[in-house]
Amino acid sequence: MLSIDAVVIGSGINGMLTALEFSKVFPDLEVVIFEKEKYSGEHSTSRNSGVLHAGIYYPYNSLKREMCIKGNKIWDDLATEKDIKINRCGKYVVACGDEELPILSKFYKRAEENGVEEIRWVEGEELDNLKELVDVKKSFFSSKTGSIDLSDTIKKFENELYNKNIPLMKDSEVLNIKVEDGQFIVETKNEVLKTKILINSAGLYSVKIRRMLGLFDLEDYWVKGFYLKYSKKMKCTSLIYPVPLKNLKGLGVHTSFDSDGTVRFGPNAFDTNQIYYGHEDQDFETMYQAICRVFKCVQKDFLSFDYSGIRPKIKLNGELYTDFWVKGPKEHGISGYYEMCGIESPGFTASPAIAKLVIEKILNEN
Numbered sequence: 001m002l003s004i005d006a007v008v009i010g011s012g013i014n015g016m017l018t019a020l021e022f023s024k025v026f027p028d029l030e031v032v033i034f035e036k037e038k039y040s041g042e043h044s045t046s047r048n049s050g051v052l053h054a055g056i057y058y059p060y061n062s063l064k065r066e067m068c069i070k071g072n073k074i075w076d077d078l079a080t081e082k083d084i085k086i087n088r089c090g091k092y093v094v095a096c097g098d099e100e101l102p103i104l105s106k107f108y109k110r111a112e113e114n115g116v117e118e119i120r121w122v123e124g125e126e127l128d129n130l131k132e133l134v135d136v137k138k139s140f141f142s143s144k145t146g147s148i149d150l151s152d153t154i155k156k157f158e159n160e161l162y163n164k165n166i167p168l169m170k171d172s173e174v175l176n177i178k179v180e181d182g183q184f185i186v187e188t189k190n191e192v193l194k195t196k197i198l199i200n201s202a203g204l205y206s207v208k209i210r211r212m213l214g215l216f217d218l219e220d221y222w223v224k225g226f227y228l229k230y231s232k233k234m235k236c237t238s239l240i241y242p243v244p245l246k247n248l249k250g251l252g253v254h255t256s257f258d259s260d261g262t263v264r265f266g267p268n269a270f271d272t273n274q275i276y277y278g279h280e281d282q283d284f285e286t287m288y289q290a291i292c293r294v295f296k297c298v299q300k301d302f303l304s305f306d307y308s309g310i311r312p313k314i315k316l317n318g319e320l321y322t323d324f325w326v327k328g329p330k331e332h333g334i335s336g337y338y339e340m341c342g343i344e345s346p347g348f349t350a351s352p353a354i355a356k357l358v359i360e361k362i363l364n365e366n
Contacts, residue, residue: 005029006197007186009174009209010036012045013348014340015201016157016168017355022199023164025359031166034188036173036205041154044203044347047277047309049227049256049267052086053346054144056093056111056119057244057251063324065114067350067357072144074352082156084148087257091145091239092122094136096294101138103243108140118143133236133296145239148348149259174202177212182335199358200339204275204312210339215332218341221313221320223249225267226279227256228287229306232299234263242294250311250345253290264306265291265298277308314342326354328361338362 005026008019011033022031037043052072058065079086095104111119122130122139130136161168169188176187177198184198202209207220234255241254249269256264268290284305291298314321325341332339338358343350 001185002191002193003183004032004193004195006031006199007184007193007195008033008199008201010034010201010203010205011040011158011168011170012043012201012203013041013154013157013351014203014343014354015199016040016154016161017351018199018201018340018358019166020157020160020164021355021359022362023166025363033161033166033168034172034174034186035168035170036202038171040158040168040170041150043275044309044312044343045154046150047307048150048345048348049254049264050148050150050348051091051239051256052146052148053349054091054111054116054119054142055114055346056107056116056142058114058346060110060113062322063326064346064350067324067353068346069115070353070356071346071350075146075148075349078352082160084153084156085259086146086148088143088146089238089257091142091241092130092139092236093142093241093243094130094134094139094294095243096135096137098137100243104138104140107243111140111142116142116144130236130240133234134240134294135296141238147239147257150348152259174209174212177209179213179334184336196336197362198337200337200341201343203343204310206312206339206341206343207314210341213334213337215334217317218321218325219315219318221315222272222275223269223311223313223344224272224308225250225269225311226283226287226308227264227266227306228284228291228303229258230263230265230298230302231304232302240295249313253287253294255295265295265303266306267309269311272310275310277310279305279308311344312342313344324350324354326357326361328358329365330361335365
């Protein structure tokens with residue numbers, strides 16, 4: 001049976017960066033990535049808004065806040081090293097009604113407490129210009145929020161894996177995992193191998209993978225959302241977000257940018273129990289109504305479906321778990337096993353910091 005030092009399951013952004021970080025820290029060890037699909041980043045990585053978040057929304061003691069702020073800074077270094085396109089366009093967070101003003105103030109205060117750099121209240125002519133697009137009462141601006149080209153970034157890191165001689169085995173779904181004599185026997189659709197270090201970065205399938213190891217305290221809670229592309233030019237070159245209202249499954253329908261600067265709106269958010277990215281006619285109308293609740297003068301005829309995505313949320317012992325789940329042997333008791341679950345927004349922003357955290361856990365065990 002083939003033996004290898006470490007196996008990463010999943011070649012989304014977290015899996016690729018973790019494999020690269022592993023290779024950097026342990027240059028004498030071999031690591032391989034198994035990917036279920038024919039393309040890297042087929043699910044969460046390529047089906048999000050492409051926004052690099054600043055860390056505004058997350059509780060101070062959360063892993064989301066820590067990883068988001070660290071990750072945002074690391075992306076600037078990665079952009080320089082790997083020639084990755086980042087548009088530091090900034091973001092307006094807007095309150096459209098009087099009832100939203102206390103919520104806006106709460107998130108501004110949280111951003112300050114979180115150590116988010118370069119946030120400010122919007123005033124004067126800048127606020128007047130914003131009112132041409134949104135029926136806004138008050139707004140603050142985050143300069144550290146940006147937009148990244150998802151497909152270009154995935155390609156850059158695939159090339160990096162190739163240059164580092166890290167095998168990326170696509171179309172290699174993991175079917176079963178057993179633990180024997182302190183090693184993992186990993187069975188894919190193509191082969192069987194053993195390893196001492198197993199890293200679960202399977203995204204929407206991460207809960208399924210951990211159940212192969214007898215861990216049943218987590219369950220999937222998938223939330224789907226659509227994006228609509230707007231073919232007409234909009235005056236604002238920064239992102240616009242509504243305040244996230246209570247009980248929303250996301251941050252609300254907002255703007256984001258395609259690589260060519262085209263504006264898209266989304267995502268909405270609703271529960272789903274299947275991984276399916278198609279849409280129905282009523283989905284368009286629901287999205288259009290959600291857009292009109294925030295944005296002025298958006299013409300329906302210039303909107304068209306772009307894509308959809310599914311958030312890999314999780315529940316812990318039946319209750320919604322709202323933070324990132326990044327655990328190692330000290331937490332779950334399985335030596336050599338490391339997992340990343342519930343890596344939804346701001347997962348792309350946080351990914352380089354999460355990769356470093358996983359490798360730190362490996363270093364601390366060995």
